[in-house]
Amino acid sequence: MxxxxxxxxxxxxxxxxxxxxxxxxxxxxxxxxxxxxxxxxxxxxxxxxxxxxxxxxxxxxxxxxxxxxxxxxxxxxxxxxxxxxxxxxxxxxxxxxxxxxxxxxxxxxxxxxxxxxxxxxxxxxxxxxxxxxxxxxxxxxxxxxxxxxxxxxxxxxxxxxxxxxxxxxxxxxxxxxxxxxIDFPDEELMEEIVKTHFPHIGDNLLENAMEVFYWIRSIKDIRKKPSTSELIDWINALQIGGIPLDTLRSRLPFIGVMVKKDEDLQTVRERMN
Incomplete structure (x- = not known):
């Protein structure tokens, strides 16, 4: 029906x-x-x-x-x-x-x-x-x-x-x-959302990208938390760029796709150290 x-x-x-x-x-x-x-x-x-x-x-x-x-x-x-x-x-x-x-x-x-x-x-x-x-x-x-x-x-x-x-x-x-x-999606729902955009995404990329994404959102002093659409864009950038998965947390490649304010970028970099 x-x-x-x-x-x-x-x-x-x-x-x-x-x-x-x-x-x-x-x-x-x-x-x-x-x-x-x-x-x-x-x-x-x-x-x-x-x-x-x-x-x-x-x-x-x-x-x-x-x-x-x-x-x-x-x-x-x-x-x-x-x-x-x-x-x-x-x-x-x-x-x-x-x-x-x-x-x-x-x-x-x-x-x-x-x-x-x-x-x-x-x-x-x-x-x-x-x-x-x-x-x-x-x-x-x-x-x-x-x-x-x-x-x-x-x-x-x-x-x-x-x-x-x-x-x-x-x-x-x-x-x-x-x-x-509309509550912000939890990890289970977010995984489902991401897979509608990238049906063939590898489990390692999905797991690593979402770990970084929710870690950034959890930082208390972040003024503009990254949204679902920005996670989608970041994953797309990672796939296009062919970035090694083991460097995502240490290098945060293309981080400007998700974090859009200068002070937030500074906060994220401080938390990395």
Missing amino acids: NGQNNGFAGTAEYVASEQLMASVNVAVALQKPLLIKGEPGTGKTMLAEAVAKSLGKKLIIWNIKSTTKAQEGLYVYDTIQRLYDGQFGEEGVDDIARYIKLGKLGEAFESEEQAVLLIDEIDKADLEFPNDLLWELDQMEFYIHETKQTVKARQRPIVIITSNAEKELPDAFLRRCIFHY
Whole structure:
């Protein structure tokens, strides 16, 4: 049976814990947004891609920036283009609907088939941003003032929201979400994740690389601990470079692939001595 019947169960490329799979499926069943938090590199953004692939649905991504306004996700009225067309005598200038451009949320609502909508890094926007979306995420509709039309979701999208916990999200917003914190993978799960990227990796390389990786993460004074994606990149660099395994701990080749801050590099080198 396929994922559409059984719910989300991860993919060949994305290894999800039992708790994460359960949270996704509960959010889908209850038709509530799934709010995902976790330290960088734990696969928050990739989760939406995996859910869409697993369930056979279209993925729509709304990348949030510090300047993003909630309105942009609904629609934008292109007054500049209308003015430009009016100056040059273009036909249809009186049809305001021609100048209404749907945003990512509007696109998800208009989709004939259920889509997966990723609202990525919601905490980058200002504090009012989540509150400004409460009605739309609850009622699955919004009103276009210029055309006096209401856009209703044809199929309620599966909404996945990620946050890096840079800002506290409003309580009213949190009440409407299913929440899941992605814990950093333990060694058993990490081994499974690495093998999805490198199915033929040698046991010695995997064991040595992971030993160094978790040793660095265990150092108390490290400010930016290496993430899963950085471990993957480091293993790739080690394979390309053909570095002898017995020198990994003593030389830490290509360490800049995993450790990205000057002070952290200094701390690691001090611990080596």
